[in-house]
Amino acid sequence: MILESLLPSASTYAGDIDRLFDVITLLVGIPFLVASYLFFAFIFRFKAKDGKKSMYITGTEHQYMKWIHRAHVPILVFDVIIVVMAVRVWYDVKQNLPEANSTVRVIAQQWAWTFVHPGPDNVLDTADDITTINELHVAKDTLYHYKLEAKDVLHNFSVPAFRLKQDAIPGRIITGWFEPTMAGTFDIQCAEICGIGHGLMPAKIIIEGAEQHAAWVEANSPLALTVAANQ
Amino acid sequence: MSWVFERFTRSVVSMSALCIFLAVVASSLGAFAASAQEASADLAKGKALFGLCTQCHGTNGGGMQAALAPAIAGLPAWYIEAQLVKFKSGQRGLHAQDTGGLRMYPMSRWLQNEQEQKDVAAYVASLPAVAPAPTLAQAGDAAKGQGYYAVCSACHAPDGSGNQGMGAPPLTGLNDWYLLTSIQKYKKSIRGSLPGDTLGPAMIGMVATLPDDDAVLDVIAHIQTLAK
Ligand SMILES: [Cu+2]
Numbered sequence: 001m002i003l004e005s006l007l008p009s010a011s012t013y014a015g016d017i018d019r020l021f022d023v024i025t026l027l028v029g030i031p032f033l034v035a036s037y038l039f040f041a042f043i044f045r046f047k048a049k050d051g052k053k054s055m056y057i058t059g060t061e062h063q064y065m066k067w068i069h070r071a072h073v074p075i076l077v078f079d080v081i082i083v084v085m086a087v088r089v090w091y092d093v094k095q096n097l098p099e100a101n102s103t104v105r106v107i108a109q110q111w112a113w114t115f116v117h118p119g120p121d122n123v124l125d126t127a128d129d130i131t132t133i134n135e136l137h138v139a140k141d142t143l144y145h146y147k148l149e150a151k152d153v154l155h156n157f158s159v160p161a162f163r164l165k166q167d168a169i170p171g172r173i174i175t176g177w178f179e180p181t182m183a184g185t186f187d188i189q190c191a192e193i194c195g196i197g198h199g200l201m202p203a204k205i206i207i208e209g210a211e212q213h214a215a216w217v218e219a220n221s222p223l224a225l226t227v228a229a230n231q
Numbered sequence: 232m233s234w235v236f237e238r239f240t241r242s243v244v245s246m247s248a249l250c251i252f253l254a255v256v257a258s259s260l261g262a263f264a265a266s267a268q269e270a271s272a273d274l275a276k277g278k279a280l281f282g283l284c285t286q287c288h289g290t291n292g293g294g295m296q297a298a299l300a301p302a303i304a305g306l307p308a309w310y311i312e313a314q315l316v317k318f319k320s321g322q323r324g325l326h327a328q329d330t331g332g333l334r335m336y337p338m339s340r341w342l343q344n345e346q347e348q349k350d351v352a353a354y355v356a357s358l359p360a361v362a363p364a365p366t367l368a369q370a371g372d373a374a375k376g377q378g379y380y381a382v383c384s385a386c387h388a389p390d391g392s393g394n395q396g397m398g399a400p401p402l403t404g405l406n407d408w409y410l411l412t413s414i415q416k417y418k419k420s421i422r423g424s425l426p427g428d429t430l431g432p433a434m435i436g437m438v439a440t441l442p443d444d445d446a447v448l449d450v451i452a453h454i455q456t457l458a459k
Contacts, residue, residue, distance in 0.1 A: 196286050
């Protein structure tokens with residue numbers, strides 16, 4: 001509700017992350033406002049007054065301690081709620097790997113993104129793969145695996161509309177997943193400082209309906225392009 | 232309570248009016264300043280912009296191999312400007328295998344407009360050309376290279392000084408490692424093959440006249456003898 005008013009949520013798990021964000025904001029925000037209100041209210045209410053002597057309190061009596069003890073209870077309860085919700089979302093987004101309909105390769109380097117799409121045969125690393133720079137094309141309502149690589153230094157594949165962030169680490173191929181739920185063009189950015197051009201490596205993700213995406217794949221497959229060139 | 236609200240709205244309205252007024256004044260001043268200097272390049276601005284370029288191309292524009300960035304000091308302004316335009320529009324560098332080009336691409340986007348491209352190009356052109364030290368482990372045969380260079384001289388001129396009419400840059404004052412990677416990139420169609428690049432394809436054809444790796448090293452050795 002808070003995040004979605006600022007940025008569309010375009011993946012299956014974006015809603016879960018937004019809900020977690022809302023819960024944390026409320027669980028932390030409401031007590032913060034109450035505590036701030038009491039803090040300032042008491043300062044004004046009990047400020048020094050002529051002819052009124054202040055009381056000396058050691059703070060060890062039960063009558064005063066209970067305000068601290070009782071406040072611990074909601075803190076513990078809230079903590080448990082946040083941890084349980086966070087672990088469930090984390091498991092779903094990062095640890096669980098649902099069966100994929102399609103797989104794309106995402107390669108980060110100073111300072112650009114290379115995307116390898118599987119092409120018409122829907123298999124990566126074949127002759128009909130489509131390689132693009134700074135432009136990732138995917139179909140709506142299709143579950144994708146991404147294979148994330150870095151050529152030089154640490155980068156981070158961040159798609160704010162998906163609420164997805166994943167470090168890219170040189171020498172490793174990191175597999176993750178997403179499923180777009182909304183057609184449109186959204187930002188991809190690098191979220192790990194990677195040198196002087198870090199802020200200048202934006203890319204786009206273009207989400208289209210299945211048919212339009214298939215048309216794009218047909219038109220851009222290198223095999224299709226060679227056929228066109230030979231005609 | 233309504234007086235609070237009234238005073239609040241009144242101050243908000245007057246503040247916004249002031250902001251809009253200031254913005255209009257500032258932008259018209261800016262437009263005036265821009266129109267006054269459009270004609271020529273501003274070396275002082277170019278020098279300020281060059282601060283970023285030094286990170287890779289070196290403080291004197293002499294190039295830095297570790298950053299894959301070649302010497303650019305003293306290259307003609309028309310060529311520098313043309314390359315900045317080509318990088319920014321994706322005619323050069325935006326190839327998945329072009330490690331150096333993909334590093335230069337975002338830097339070209341950092342320059343906001345034609346004026347900035349002009350300013351920095353003029354400043355780089357005004358820098359004294361450097362004579363980069365040889366770095367290649369295996370040197371070619373300059374005498375053989377002279378034979379191969381006969382083709383190149385049609386555009387890059389016999390003395391390697393380039394030819395603006397042909398869009399061909401000078402080859403003197405470039406680092407030998409950069410000549411090598413550039414020729415290799417043309418051979419693999421990593422450079423010169425991107426959509427919109429009108430001058431690059433000719434170079435792909437020209438490097439085909441260098442039959443093998445030795446020929447490439449030979450022609451580079453000859454180009455190095457041209458450097459004064
Ligand atoms: Cu990065």
